[in-house]
Amino acid sequence: MNVFIIGLLFLLVIPEVSPQKYAYVSVLSSNDxxxxxxxxxxxxxxxxxxxxYIIIVTQDITQNSIEQLKEQxxxxxxxxxxxxxxxxTHKARKYQYTKIRLWAMTEFDVIVHLDxxxxxxxxxxxxxxxxxxxAVFRHSDMFNSxxxxxKTNETVFHDMVEHVQxxxxxxxxxQGFLNTYFKDLKFAPMYDPTGKQPICENFTMRTLSATFNYDIGMYYLNNGRLLVDPDIIHYxxxxxxxxxxxxxxxxxxxxxxxxxxxEMEQGSNAELDTSIALAATNCLLILFLIILKLILEHFVVNMTTDTVSNVETHVVSQAIYLFSVxxxxxxxxQSAQPVAAWVFFASNTAWTATILTSIYTKLRSGVDVKVKSVLSCVTFTMLTYALSWLILVQISHFNTRVLFAILSILAQQFVVVTYIRYALIVRPCRQQIHKYQILPNNHHVA
Structure with a gap:
């Protein structure tokens, strides 16, 4: 009985230790x-x-974006x-000091900030x-923010506000401001999450291992090899x-x-809705290009000439293709699903380059390009993109992949433009010449 009473008194005398309140926090200042x-x-x-998980949203964020965040x-x-x-001199949205508001969030004891x-x-x-x-030091004596x-602290927050200017x-x-404010962090010992290393009482700050903020630049500089097993990958x-x-x-x-x-979008219609929107946009673009072709060919008639130089057709073909890309x-x-977006991009490039080139042929040479030729150019262009993509995804080494991507872009530029130019300009014009050559001696026939 005495032991029970002593134990009860002990619990009443010793103050209750409440668990610390933790939170992950980010800042969102662009709907992108x-x-x-x-x-x-x-x-x-x-x-x-x-x-x-808390996100501080600034005045630039729409209500629709906020609702989508709450759904997550x-x-x-x-x-x-x-x-x-x-x-x-620093007008981009990333140049701001909003992160210092984290120190004023004293409803939490400790915060992990994540970009x-x-x-x-x-x-x-x-x-x-x-x-x-x-924080993590990576490439120099400056840490990455x-x-x-x-640890939240209103005194620190107000002091930061005073030093902002x-x-x-x-x-x-x-990042530059925090490096100035916490300039002594570079002298602090590294945090050991296993707890095996002795704690240095002279510093309350700690540096973090690169595993907690792994820069993808290091991965690609090492030909696609991870130097550590990262807990956090930073793109x-x-x-x-x-x-x-x-x-x-x-x-x-x-x-x-x-x-x-x-995984996040699984079970939702986000990917399907995006694909439908891309397909609809592609169809509208094709329709617009066809209407543009009909209007220009009907109203613009003073550009036709009997002789079009090879230099002109080469330059125009290259310019049309680059514009289409x-x-x-x-x-x-920009944030569409990659496979759907690549199909959309390849299709738009193919149709735009092909129809604009056929418009050029009609306006400059007076020759009508056959639908069959247009479809063959669209198909050929899309197949070249698909082939390059499929080969690229099979290459394991990053440096080799980059080299192939560069060569593929250059080869594609040459091969696709050459094919479109021949199919839509050179061959139709030759066929038109041969058509009139069957007349004896090119004499005018009444």
């Missing part, structure tokens, strides 16, 4: 990053559903963007125990982001991100 935000939300929930279980915090003091272009490969909740501020850990930023954005290379359809199949690490996206790239939504 909606798909990666939803994909990251899905992956975090799949790896550890007990930790909330994201907790949305609306806030205003903190512009960089270097905004006069929207990262992909966790396993549960990363061990990061919450690393220290007061933790794509992934970092912090005066502290240097080597890149004009939050740092701007033009090669994994939600951009044209990066497939050249950048093979993007397939890992695409798997996560397809550029136009088709602009027409395809």
């Amino acid at each position: 990053f909606l798909v990666p935000a939803k994909t990251l939300a899905y992956r975090l929930k799949k790896l550890n559903a007990s930790i909330p 279980g994201v907790i949305v915090h609306n806030d205003t963007k903190i512009d960089t003091p270097y905004i006069a 929207l272009d990262v992909l966790p490969t396993r549960d990363i909740s061990t990061l919450f125990k690393c220290g007061s501020f933790c 794509g992934v970092f850990v912090l 005066t502290a240097e930023s080597y890149d004009g954005g939050d 740092t290379m701007g033009p090669t982001k994994p939600w951009l359809w044209w990066t497939y199949p050249l950048f093979d690490l993007n397939w890992m991100w695409l798997d996560a996206r397809q 550029w136009f088709s790239l602009k027409l395809a939504h």
Whole structure:
């Protein structure tokens, strides 16, 4: 009985220790990053559903985007963007200081910040125990702000706000500012998630291993070889982001991100809706080109000539093809599913180049191009794209893949343009000449 009473008194006297509150937090300031935000939300929930994921959305984000985030279980915090003091020379949306708002989120004890272009490969909740501020040094004595850990503190937040206008930023954005503010992090010991290494009491900050922020640039510089087994992959290379359809199949690490996206969209009609929208757009484009052909051939009649130089036909054919490629790239939504987008792009390029070339032939030579010739050019162009894509996806070494991609683009430019020029300009004009040569001595017949 005495033991029970002593134990009860002990529980009453010792204060209850509440568990720490953790959260993953990102910042969204452009609707272009909606798909990666939803994909990251899905992956975090799949790896550890007990930790909330919060996205700070700025005034640039539409209500529709916010609703889509909430459907993925994201907790949305609306806030205003903190512009960089270097905004006069750094106008891009990525140049901002909004990330410092994380220190003011004192409803949580520890926050792991994640840029929207990262992909966790396993549960990363061990990061919450690393220290007061933790980040990864990669290429120099500057750390990357794509992934970092912090303990919230309003005093630190207000101090940061006071230093925004005066502290240097080597890149004009939050990464440069944070490197200035936490300049002593480079001297801190590395965090050991296993807990086997002794803890250094002189530092509350810790550096993180590259496994927690693996730069894909290192992968490609090493001919497609992983130097570590990454916990977090960071897709740092701007033009090669994994939600951009044209990066497939050249950048093979993007397939890992695409798997996560397809898991996220499984059971929804997102992929089907996108494919239908692309097909409808393609049909509308073909219809528009046909109508344009009929209008131009009917109203423009003063360009016809008896002799068209080879130089002119070569230049015009190249120009039409390059325009068709550029136009088709602009027409395809950048975050469409890669296979559907590539089919859409190839089809648009083929139809645009073919119909515009047939218009040129009619206006300059007065020759009608047969539908059969148009269809053969469309088919040939699409088959060359399909063949290049299928070969590229089978090449395992990155350097070899890049070399083949470059040669393929050059060869495609030559082969496709040559075929279209012959099928739609040279051969129809020759057939027209031969048609009139059957008249004896080219004499005028009344």
